[in-house]
Amino acid sequence: MGRDEAVDVLIVGAGASAAALAWSLADTRMQILCLEQGDWVRPQELPGNYLDWEARHLTDFHFSPNVRRRPEDYPVNDSQSAIQVSMFNAVGGSTILYAAHFPRFRPEDFRVRSVDGVGDDWPIDYETLAPFYDLNAEVMGVSGLAGDPAYPPKRFPLPPVPLGKLGAKLAAGFERLGWHWWPSDSAIITQDYRGRAACVNAGTCLVGCPRGAKGSVDVTYWPEALRRGVRLRTRCRVREVTVDEQGMASGVVYYDGEGKEHHQRAHVVVLACNGIGTPRLLLTSRSKLFPEGLANRSGLVGKNLMFHPYAMVTGVFDEPLEGYKGPTGCCIMSQEFYRTDQSRGFARGYSFEILRGFGPVSTALWGMQQGLVPWGRNHHRAMAEVFDHIAGMVAICEDLPEDTNYVDLDPELRDQHGIPAPRIHYRLSENSQRMLAHAVDRAREVLEAAGARQTFAQAPLPFAGWHLMGTARMGRDPRTSVVNEWGRCHDVKNLFIVDGSIFVTSAAVNPTNTIQALALYIADQMKRRLANLFD
């Protein structure tokens, strides 16, 4: 095994959280190295440049690593889970595929137990993260409209994405019902910004943005971090974090692109492998000192997995909506049903995110599934009635931490390096089922108020396990949490976690803005405490 020279900070994973942390720590002039199992994505090779772009959703750009099966993917046994895991493994991580819908948590989301008696309170609050949300908006390039009454004041470097005919129609539906709606906060640049070219509304965001207008971190944080001296090694899959006799992390064992095993030594190790990859790595890092997995004395590594159950409701309208134009997942949103209302029969609530329409291939396949588009002589007439006449919306339901929902290691399934694959145990709670049913009814109502002649619902959405949270939660008490209030593992004082694993609760919004604000905050804490980081 090759023994590599020790670095000051070793980051595992090069996704949303890693990039923000690396960028921030670059100030310190420490030696920072990131190991990523995937590679750079070449913009010219992204599907949006080709006519078969929709088809590639179903093959090499599928959301699920189990379907994609690229060399850099690892299998995930989610056969026992009500929701299937979605992620991408590359420089940029899952932000390569994400929709870039970029809301913040609301202040009360950090105090769920105090407010509603469910879940737990976070050891930090909104005010602590607010400056890091602002900083993240600057670097990622966030578009939005100030003044949303649901939030404390926020600033946006760029104006909102276009609503288009579809957004305006749905907004009118919300108005008719007197429900809250607001243009979405979007990590998509609506004007040229920091050397990146503005969005051209091509609508291929979920298979990557060849233009670099979507804020995936390979085009935002990474170029600046690398310019400032951070090193990034791709096609390096980490097998385990090693520890010394004192129980401190000493580095990691990884396989390089040629399959050669290395031991990379480091003074500080940071895990940023997402809410599935991080608990997997902690659980594969067993040793005499940590027989149940690294940093797992609480027994909570892998526990409390939260996804956000999604409901998708699609409306068919009489008139064309130009829904193939515009960023796929960013348009308008509503938080009308965000807070607990006991009369609804469930705790907490959900957001609505309005999507666009579908491209021709997706319309035909969806129409076939719904029995709207037959084959044969009536095909074209039926297709004309749905193509460009549909508007989709999703409800993002707050998922509460539950004992029944967790990640462990599969006893048999392994990746191509022989590393055990993660196994998902996840069932929908009563609370989630009631919330989904409520969300479907309200979504139908708003689509109908906007003029939809028919609506179709799917809940839960099966491949929507893209928000991966809770599996190494943050807290002050080492008995009930894995990391402390600034991301350091209670059990291993030079091991940090910065991805969605450290979430205490999930709120009812997409998590990436909060994941990155947390990573920037943790980096800031590390910088402030450099002299006594391990005390």
Add this chain to the structure above:
Amino acid sequence: MHAEQLNLDLAAEELDLLTAVLDALIPASDDGRFPGAGSLGCARQVARNCSKVPGLLELVRCGLRELAESSRARWNEPFEVLRLEAREQLLAHQSFVLPLLIQAYIVYYQQPAVLAALGLEPRPPHPQGYAMREYGEDPAPKG
């Protein structure tokens, strides 16, 4: 990659039959704007796609053989020369139709001629994208 390289081994008769099947699944539109999927030349690519789904190409080939036999048994004519209604009747009972249809839609709806018939520009979404009115003249939230 080309069908030949993938060694699909579809005999000329199989390709002709698949072409006729595709023309029955997605026929030309009455107004002539939309071409039939078979006539448009989608068969090879559809077969190629089928070969990437485990077991599907074999299912389709078996289905095509059965179809040819049923056509002779019922109409005493090859499937390719039957009227559209007769083709539809025979296809209605074939288990390969639904999985084949998925591949047919995927291939058909990415053809430039079909995009143009749908009223879209016959090109990939990038790099030009689509013009949209900037945010500002839209309905404003009341807050």
